[in-house]
Amino acid sequence: MVNGNPIIEGFIEAIELIVTLDPQVVEITIRSLYVSLTATFFAALIALPIGALIYFYDFRGKHGVVSLLQTLYALPTVIVGLVMFLMLSNIGPFGFLRLLYTPGGMIVTQTILIIPLLMGLTVSALSGIDRDKRYTITALGASRLQTVVTIISEARFAVMAGVLLGFGRAIAEVGSVMIVGGNIRGATRVLTTAITLNTSMANYSLSIALGIILLSVALGVNIALSLVQRR
Amino acid sequence: MAIIEAHGIRKSYGSLLALHDVDLSVGEGEILALIGPSGSGKSTLLRVLDLIEPANEGALSVFGINVVEERGRLIDLRRRMGMLFQRPIVFNSSVYDNVAMGLRYRGASNEDIDRRVKEALEAVGLSRYIKSRATDLSGGEQQRVALSRVLVTDPEILFLDEPTANLDPTSTATIEEIVVRLNREAGMTVLISTHDLAQGQRLAHRVGVMIEGTIAQTGPSQDVFRAPKDRRIAQFVGVQNIVPGRVVSRRGDLAVVEAKGKQILSAIPPPADEVEMAIRGEDISLHRREPGHEETENLFPATVTAVEPTAPFVNVTVHCGCDLVALVTARRAETLGLREGMEVWVSILAKAVHLIPREK
Numbered sequence: 247m248v249n250g251n252p253i254i255e256g257f258i259e260a261i262e263l264i265v266t267l268d269p270q271v272v273e274i275t276i277r278s279l280y281v282s283l284t285a286t287f288f289a290a291l292i293a294l295p296i297g298a299l300i301y302f303y304d305f306r307g308k309h310g311v312v313s314l315l316q317t318l319y320a321l322p323t324v325i326v327g328l329v330m331f332l333m334l335s336n337i338g339p340f341g342f343l344r345l346l347y348t349p350g351g352m353i354v355t356q357t358i359l360i361i362p363l364l365m366g367l368t369v370s371a372l373s374g375i376d377r378d379k380r381y382t383i384t385a386l387g388a389s390r391l392q393t394v395v396t397i398i399s400e401a402r403f404a405v406m407a408g409v410l411l412g413f414g415r416a417i418a419e420v421g422s423v424m425i426v427g428g429n430i431r432g433a434t435r436v437l438t439t440a441i442t443l444n445t446s447m448a449n450y451s452l453s454i455a456l457g458i459i460l461l462s463v464a465l466g467v468n469i470a471l472s473l474v475q476r477r
Numbered sequence: 478m479a480i481i482e483a484h485g486i487r488k489s490y491g492s493l494l495a496l497h498d499v500d501l502s503v504g505e506g507e508i509l510a511l512i513g514p515s516g517s518g519k520s521t522l523l524r525v526l527d528l529i530e531p532a533n534e535g536a537l538s539v540f541g542i543n544v545v546e547e548r549g550r551l552i553d554l555r556r557r558m559g560m561l562f563q564r565p566i567v568f569n570s571s572v573y574d575n576v577a578m579g580l581r582y583r584g585a586s587n588e589d590i591d592r593r594v595k596e597a598l599e600a601v602g603l604s605r606y607i608k609s610r611a612t613d614l615s616g617g618e619q620q621r622v623a624l625s626r627v628l629v630t631d632p633e634i635l636f637l638d639e640p641t642a643n644l645d646p647t648s649t650a651t652i653e654e655i656v657v658r659l660n661r662e663a664g665m666t667v668l669i670s671t672h673d674l675a676q677g678q679r680l681a682h683r684v685g686v687m688i689e690g691t692i693a694q695t696g697p698s699q700d701v702f703r704a705p706k707d708r709r710i711a712q713f714v715g716v717q718n719i720v721p722g723r724v725v726s727r728r729g730d731l732a733v734v735e736a737k738g739k740q741i742l743s744a745i746p747p748p749a750d751e752v753e754m755a756i757r758g759e760d761i762s763l764h765r766r767e768p769g770h771e772e773t774e775n776l777f778p779a780t781v782t783a784v785e786p787t788a789p790f791v792n793v794t795v796h797c798g799c800d801l802v803a804l805v806t807a808r809r810a811e812t813l814g815l816r817e818g819m820e821v822w823v824s825i826l827a828k829a830v831h832l833i834p835r836e837k
Binding site for chain 2: 382385400
């Protein structure tokens with residue numbers, strides 16, 4: 247090739263792989279997006295209403311719950327992977343679901359991984375509505391339900407930003423999908439696990455190609471995030 | 478008839494006591510200004526009276542309904558009132574949707590909302606922004622959006638929490654004008670909190686002075702300004718001279734108060750023997766030579782010790798046993814040729830020497 251430098255060669259090959267829509271690259275990318283988007287969707291479905299409940303209801307230990315959620319933002323992905331592996335394996339309570347080493351299992355794992363993040367960010371998005379705004383809503387004669395609807399709609403962009411961050415964490419993590427999915431070619435291999443494997447096999451061009459795609463997804467999320475936050 | 482009746486209101490946030498022993502009665506169609514320094518509890522009191530926050534203790538009735546007992550009716554009562562806050566509050570939606578909020582909460586029909594929102598925006602001169610995002614407007618415009626959002630619901634009682642503290646003079650004038658007109662034409666009851674004494678005097682039929690979480694004095698603004706009940710109120714309403722003295726004798730209707738060897742006559746019945754004389758700077762007149770036909774009870778020579786210009790006025794400190802600060806117009810100060818060390822004559826009407834009990 248050009249000068250025999252494997253990095254430069256790998257980079258050029260990587261561009262070729264992307265431009266020519268190499269079937270393996272496309273397949274891995276689509277699976278990655280599918281798993282993480284689905285996980286984000288389910289996580290949002292669960293975390294947003296619960297986050298809102300935590301914000302709107304005063305209960306004992308509320309502060310502790312919020313602190314716990316914030317601690318769980320940094321939950322190590324391999325720990326989630328390990329716990330979910332044990333749950334979903336034949337020796338675990340959910341072994342009968344036969345989800346281990348399937349995209350379904352990966353979706354469940356990523357969902358659980360980002361639920362605390364989405365919940366915590368929902369609480370802080372709603373808390374971002376300042377006191378005077380809440381007073382204004384009350385003073386305008388809103389009922390309890392009308393108050394909740396107004397505050398959520400006012401915080402919609404901040405909540406959306408939280409969901410995007412959750413998606414970013416899901417698609418970029420490697421530890422739990424590796425353990426639960428098993429990185430099986432054509433079945434559970436996603437961008438991050440494929441990069442890990444191909445790099446260790448010195449298959450740099452494929453790793454770089456997938457890396458570029460992963461970065462583009464992250465970039466896309468960030469652009470979306472800044473568009474949302476500018477509102 | 479009193480539209481708001483509050484007795485013994487107490488409100489605390491954790492260990493912070495925001496309001497205590499507040500007694501207040503507001504008549505229908507009245508404009509009442511709550512004046513007081515920042516942190517004296519004005520905003521908290523307005524929120525309690527507007528039923529946004531419950532008091533911890535005390536009796537409160539609004540529109541003749543006891544709100545402590547009938548908590549189920551709070552929303553209905555709130556919907557007959559409106560409040561404008563100090564900071565312009567707008568929601569992240571169009572100006573139209575912002576103004577429509579209160580009407581939507583009340584379940585008004587779309588045609589009704591459309592008509593009233595357009596009228597309301599017309600009234601505050603913001604029709605051209607009807608489709609704009611409210612957060613894109615300037616502070617003064619946002620405050621006008623907030624005002625029309627309140628007025629569109631036709632409140633019977635309007636609460637204004639320092640509504641013009643952050644606004645330019647033009648926006649302030651617009652808002653004051655609207656408030657006065659609504660009071661006069663629609664008989665709207667208005668409670669306004671302000672730290673701007675002049676605004677209180679300009680707008681209100683009656684003022685209440687709040688000091689450290691309670692209403693220390695209420696009455697027509699002239700009374701509060703001329704006859705503050707204690708030292709803190711006197712300081713807040715801008716009495717420059719608070720001179721400790723002792724009532725030594727009576728001379729007809731007048732009390733003779735001795736302060737640092739100087740005798741000053743006061744037409745105010747002394748509340749105690751140990752008093753403080755509260756004399757407003759503008760009630761002290763300075764003359765170059767002894768006035769011939771001055772109908773004033775207190776007349777004595779003094780020495781100018783300081784001349785300090787403040788916008789259209791000049792603060793002149795004179796020494797005559799005790800120090801007194803006189804407020805003189807800049808033009809008069811020039812005519813008199815006031816300068817430090819100058820000998821002048823001081824005259825004070827006995828009526829202008831207000832007496833308050835001396836605090837230990």
